[in-house]
Amino acid sequence: LRVRAPDQCRRVTFRSRIDQSVQYYAVRPAEPRTDATPGMIFTLHGASVEAIGQADAYANKSWAYIVAPTNRRPYGFDWEDIGRLDLLEVYRDAMARFRPDPSRIYLTGHSMGGHGTWQIGAQYPGTFGAIAPSAGWSDFRSYGGADKYDGGTAVEGILRRAWSPSDTLALKDNYRGVGIYVLHGDKDDNVPVEQARRMKEVVGEGHPDFEYYERPGAGHWWGNECVDWPPLMDFLRKHTVPDRLRQTRTTFTTACPGISSSPCGWAAVLQQIEPLKPSSVDLSVDAAKRSFSGTTANVARLELQLGMLSPGAIHAEIDGQTLDVPTAASPGDGLELSREGGAWAVARPLTGEFKSPARGGLFKDIFRNGVVFVAGTGGTAEENEWSLAKARFDAETFWYRGNGSVRILLDKDFDAASFADRNVVLYGNATTNSAWAALLGPSPLALSPGKVALGGKELLGADLACLFIQPRHDSQTACVAAVGGAGIVGMRLVGRVPYFQSGVGIPDWMVFGPEAMEQGIGGIRGAGFFGNDWKYSNADSAWNATR
Numbered sequence: 001l002r003v004r005a006p007d008q009c010r011r012v013t014f015r016s017r018i019d020q021s022v023q024y025y026a027v028r029p030a031e032p033r034t035d036a037t038p039g040m041i042f043t044l045h046g047a048s049v050e051a052i053g054q055a056d057a058y059a060n061k062s063w064a065y066i067v068a069p070t071n072r073r074p075y076g077f078d079w080e081d082i083g084r085l086d087l088l089e090v091y092r093d094a095m096a097r098f099r100p101d102p103s104r105i106y107l108t109g110h111s112m113g114g115h116g117t118w119q120i121g122a123q124y125p126g127t128f129g130a131i132a133p134s135a136g137w138s139d140f141r142s143y144g145g146a147d148k149y150d151g152g153t154a155v156e157g158i159l160r161r162a163w164s165p166s167d168t169l170a171l172k173d174n175y176r177g178v179g180i181y182v183l184h185g186d187k188d189d190n191v192p193v194e195q196a197r198r199m200k201e202v203v204g205e206g207h208p209d210f211e212y213y214e215r216p217g218a219g220h221w222w223g224n225e226c227v228d229w230p231p232l233m234d235f236l237r238k239h240t241v242p243d244r245l246r247q248t249r250t251t252f253t254t255a256c257p258g259i260s261s262s263p264c265g266w267a268a269v270l271q272q273i274e275p276l277k278p279s280s281v282d283l284s285v286d287a288a289k290r291s292f293s294g295t296t297a298n299v300a301r302l303e304l305q306l307g308m309l310s311p312g313a314i315h316a317e318i319d320g321q322t323l324d325v326p327t328a329a330s331p332g333d334g335l336e337l338s339r340e341g342g343a344w345a346v347a348r349p350l351t352g353e354f355k356s357p358a359r360g361g362l363f364k365d366i367f368r369n370g371v372v373f374v375a376g377t378g379g380t381a382e383e384n385e386w387s388l389a390k391a392r393f394d395a396e397t398f399w400y401r402g403n404g405s406v407r408i409l410l411d412k413d414f415d416a417a418s419f420a421d422r423n424v425v426l427y428g429n430a431t432t433n434s435a436w437a438a439l440l441g442p443s444p445l446a447l448s449p450g451k452v453a454l455g456g457k458e459l460l461g462a463d464l465a466c467l468f469i470q471p472r473h474d475s476q477t478a479c480v481a482a483v484g485g486a487g488i489v490g491m492r493l494v495g496r497v498p499y500f501q502s503g504v505g506i507p508d509w510m511v512f513g514p515e516a517m518e519q520g521i522g523g524i525r526g527a528g529f530f531g532n533d534w535k536y537s538n539a540d541s542a543w544n545a546t547r
Contacts, residue, residue: 039104044113079116130179163505185218258360352476376433441473462487
């Protein structure tokens with residue numbers, strides 16, 4: 001064991017809510033401490049760099065702790081998906097453990113961490129006083145060659161929407177109100193400087209608090225100053241996080257409320273009209289008049305917090321419609337508004353059977369919340385062997401890629417009460433996995449031997465592969481996902497979906513056949529998003545016209 005002096009970098013461990021595993025982050029203390037309450041800089045490492053190495057690249061700051069999350073591994077998840085959740089877990093733990101000045105919280109990172117800075121800075125505006133990407137890139141389309149899904153088919157449209165949380169520039173308006181410092185070497189042969197120049201052009205144009213510096217002759221890594229650059233540090237130190245509860249106006253765009261729902265302390269997007277299309281709000285509050293006003297786009301349910309208002313009637317003018325709520329229960333209660341048929345109305349708080357920020361869809365959302373893998377034993381010998389092997393393969397993939405620790409159980413050994421309110425992945429189908437009916441209940445998608453049924457359609461064949469996510473029937477918070485097929489061919493085929501790979505967008509459900517191995521997207525029979533009631537939505541589903 002290394003012995004650490006009080007001012008040296010050290011590892012801090014915590015138990016992750018994602019899979020109950022123990023994870024670590026690196027901390028460089030604020031020493032020598034001249035500020036009464038130091039701030040905190042979260043710094044995101046690049047590919048192949050470990051968190052402790054990232055923190056070691058900084059000199060001690062008297063005015064801030066340096067905190068480096070791990071992204072679960074040196075490569076991890078590009079600070080999306082599980083990597084993003086890792087940062088949020090580290091944020092919560094470090095804020096509670098070290099109690100920094102909450103008005104002086106910052107985000108920076110290098111290379112892959114520069115991408116994470118752009119991405120997370122856009123997803124969570126109002127969390128950081130300033131962001132500072134170094135040698136960063138925008139998204140997987142501009143750097144990495146991700147499919148743009150621009151062929152024009154309906155299925156491609158669904159996949160494009162499933163990818164939308166990764167579309168950094170679609171959220172560029174969220175950068176308003178946050179200071180941005182961009183650092184890049186003009187001879188970078190790893191992440192071309194054109195990435196920074198593009199962000200300068202698209203984000204920096206008209207931004208009131210944007211600084212940009214290209215280091216002449218510098219490559220991708222030119223020493224510790226790549227991250228601990230004095231002008232960058234000075235820029236961060238000058239900024240503060242706005243008091244979100246005191247803001248009288250908020251503008252915000254989200255691709256998915258399950259990823260990011262609230263830009264401030266008093267407004268949140270709870271549901272979308274069209275899933276995974278950008279939803280935005282531009283709202284103002286007048287505490288003295290107990291009133292809200294503004295506009296929304298693609299928002300089906302909105303929450304307004306009343307903590308800054310005195311008790312009494314609430315007046316709202318949203319999207320040109322006037323609402324008067326006679327009484328508010330008490331300051332601190334939330335007012336939920338739902339939009340149906342184009343009209344807003346006061347609604348009861350969401351219950352677990354509806355989509356919400358806590359359980360909002362997208363297949364990859366299953367890999368969190370203490371996820372457990374359950375393999376089926378009720379099929380043929382080949383199907384049972386596949387089910388256990390696939391569960392093991394996924395668990396090892398998650399361990400290798402994300403330092404994950406997932407419990408694997410056979411269906412006959414699975415006791416739902418012992419894993420209450422935890423996410424579950426079921427391998428197989430309704431016949432081969434005995435935990436299916438108990439956890440899924442009356443699911444709108446039926447996967448059984450030789451058949452997939454959904455939305456009044458029946459697709460026949462043992463070679464069909466299927467992925468989908470639904471609420472866990474016996475829980476108000478957990479989800480269940482199916483990874484399986486209508487037969488052994490479909491089961492083997494489903495293994496081709498890289499759902500642990502960042503930048504891959506997977507909708508709520510998808511069915512495909514073996515022709516996908518040759519045709520790619522053309523082999524997808526159908527894909528889509530369930531409605532806010534978790535039932536089949538014809539408007540948000542697409543089927544291959546040739547099938």
